[in-house]
Amino acid sequence: MAEENPNGRGTPGGPPAGDRLTYEDSGVDYDRIDPLKVLAQQAARATGANLERAGTGAREVAASRGESAYVLDIGDAYLASITECLGTKALVADAMRKGPAVSGVSGPPEASGREASGRTWYDHIAQDTIATAVNDLVTVGAKPLSIHAYWAAGSSDWFDDTERMNDLVEGWRAACDVLGVAWGGGETPCLTGVVEEGAIDLAASCVGIIRPKSRLTLGEDLAAGDAIVLLESSGIHANGLTLARKLAERLPEGYATVMPGGRTYGEALLDPTVLYPPVTEAAFEAGIGLRYVANITGHGWRKIMRHPGRLTYRITELPPVPEVLRFMVDETRQTAEEAYGSLNMGAGFALFVRPEDGDAAVACAEAQGIRAWVAGVVEDGPRQVVIEPLGVTLSGESLALRD
Amino acid sequence: MAEENPNGRGTPGGPPAGDRLTYEDSGVDYDRIDPLKVLAQQAARATGANLERAGTGAREVAASRGESAYVLDIGDAYLASITECLGTKALVADAMRKGPAVSGVSGPPEASGREASGRTWYDHIAQDTIATAVNDLVTVGAKPLSIHAYWAAGSSDWFDDTERMNDLVEGWRAACDVLGVAWGGGETPCLTGVVEEGAIDLAASCVGIIRPKSRLTLGEDLAAGDAIVLLESSGIHANGLTLARKLAERLPEGYATVMPGGRTYGEALLDPTVLYPPVTEAAFEAGIGLRYVANITGHGWRKIMRHPGRLTYRITELPPVPEVLRFMVDETRQTAEEAYGSLNMGAGFALFVRPEDGDAAVACAEAQGIRAWVAGVVEDGPRQVVIEPLGVTLSGESLALRD
Secondary structure, X not given: OOOOOOOOOOOOOOOOOOOOOOOOOOOOOHXXXXXXXXXHHHHHHHOOOHHHHOOOOOEEOHHHOOOOOEEEEOOOOEEEEEEEEOOOHHHHHHHHHHOOOOOOOOOOOOOOHHHOOOOOOHHHHXXXXXXHHHHHHHHHOOEEEEEEEEEEEOOHHHHHOHHXXXXXXXXXXXXXXXXXXXXXXXXXXXXXXXXXXXXXXXXXXXXXXXXXXXXXXXXXXXXXXXXXXXXXXOOOOOOOHHHHHHHHHHOOOHHXXXXXXXXXXXXXXXXXOOOOHHHHHHHHHOOOOEEEEEEOEOEHHHHHHOOOOOEEEEEOOOOOOOHHHHHHHHHHOOOHHHHHOOOOOOEEEEEEEOHHHHHHHHHHHHHOOOOEEEEEEEEEOOOEEEEHHHOEEEEHHHOOOOO | OOOOOOOOOOOOOOOOOOOOOOOOOOOOOHHHHHHHHHHHXXXXXXXXXXXXXXXXXXXXXXXXXXXXXEEXXXXXXXXXXXXXXOOOHHHHHHHHHHOOOOOOOOOOOOOOHHHOOOOOOHHHHHHHHHHHHHHHHHHXXXXXXXXXXXXXXXXXXXXXXXXXXXXXXXXXXXXXHHXXXXXXXXXXXXXXXXXXXXXXXXXXXXXXXXXXXXXXXXXOOOOOOOEEEEEEOOOOOOOOHHHHHHHHHHOOOHHHOEOOOOOEHHHHHOOOOOOOHHHHHHHHHOOOOEEEEEEOEOEHHHHHHOOOOXXXXXXXXXXXXXXXXXXXXXXXXXXXXXXXXXOOOOEEEEXXXXXXXXXXXXXXXXXXXXOEEEEXXXXXXXXXXXXXXXXXXXXXXXXXXXX
């Protein structure tokens, strides 16, 4: 939210300042992290020529730098790879594990460690972690092949909660089964002094293949007239959790707060992220040319203009907003511009297709059990997202490509 | 050390108990982590069949499970992939950054954060992190192609130390250049509440290719008579750091303790891990058949019997022990069995080659500036490492394959 609302305070004409809570208030200070990202990106770019110099028989696809996955040309195929981190969502599961139970049913009093009797939610957390990696990987046209787990605990006692370990392992395996990928291995270190006691740092690495090479999707053909197909999200997914946790701290009932529909806030936050790779696979199999693909994560709908071109993205239909996001936006008194500029607001993934392929793309998603909408159109014009039903425009300057 | 010395106390005939410090004393409790590793390995194995079921055109090389990198068959080549974590070595660099300087020269008084004037050592830390991944990856015969960085900081203020950021980036780039790999991207999240404030969790993912497929090295041909070629280490590398940090806590001068040769303990701990991939590449180019390859990391020389076969590894020549390891072993009063069973003791990597190839393998390493020795021979017999010059035998039961 830094760009629209640099002080984290109410804007003129916006909601009153008192109870507001923006992403910047929540403690993530991108302005301090960005110099490292820029340094790293520049240095990384300079290593691209190493592959030819070293006679590896591979070369990088330079256009993939700045996209969501890195692509190598190995001759008869491309390889794509990525490492992604869950973020802080596991802290919500940990709090729910210790605290009251779901859906208004009172749970046991505050319990700690292995005596906790709540659900662990780590089956969902496992899927979230894998989703952060594979949903990015497939944007370049890759089919995911293998996943490595990175599970770094802060203390040996993390491993005493057998139910939680089982859920993490089973959730990880189940997501791999859905995706048709192999779980190739991983690291399970105990990093006392680096990771917080009782916490775990979760990440996933994924390798995929792009074969035939015509599947490569880097956006060269995206053009005015293309249809924007939005795919439903299941809730908050894995972005915006720092804000969500801050909000829980100031709700009198915390995660146990019952939302209007009857579910608790914590339970709804833990709905697992949608796995979108079955949709991109189905689209390829159906012969639908994907002109560009964007995973809608941090920065919310600003990710719709992830493509670097000078194009306007006009949205004319809004997907329904999951209750947990509506609740967060209401409770933190965010404007629509803030909400759509930082959260997925019901759309977790975007396909950009030829106008005549829009309905077929929707059908592909729905055949995988994922609702989808032809929600808008790409137009010539300045790089921006125009959300017509809300009268909101997200400007191109507000999205520095840092993923 | 758990197996030889379950109570972390002096053994009969060993050194006195008072000042001893073993790996288990240092706080890493493998017995608590192992159930998760076993659960995860079993579940991961079950996902191997997904690739064929999903029609990916790839299949797993099942024999690579349990080896140091995961291998996929994609038709005309194999792919290898891995994710590895640095561990806690960065905490040593952080302490040195704040504390007194090197080699007996007094540094500034305790300084904090961006005012610190000591070296950052993060160029070395970057190389250590990359080495943990690539040194494992090449054991299966892979040529590394791309590396992803995983740098998860505990607080935004981590990014305020510009010199440290520069060193991390430049060290990472320099290691990629030495290896001839492309730095493909990475994650630089800020994980407040998961990673300790002021700390950073560092890991690397690496993808490699095995082409021609005959380069695949999984140890099928390893046999009695093969020569064991040991390659020098530069010091502690990235294993045993928890013990090393515990020792620093109880030395009156801590990391500033000057060792007999004149260097400080902290400075010597931070010598960067040797990058071994140029040696395996040179061996392949020289036509030397590698029968098996082992990266000597956690569990020290027990890793020499990493191969699952019933074979005895007889070591007849000992590489020189780096001063920092000799100092640690002396100060913690470890037996030779404990030391060689947990630290690299001067040998960071092992090549197993036909007897007639031993000298050529040594020449390949030395051409890359890495000292090497034909240090022993593979024999029929129970799975064990016999270190003849020390009268020490490391039994097969003492190495559960968990890497």
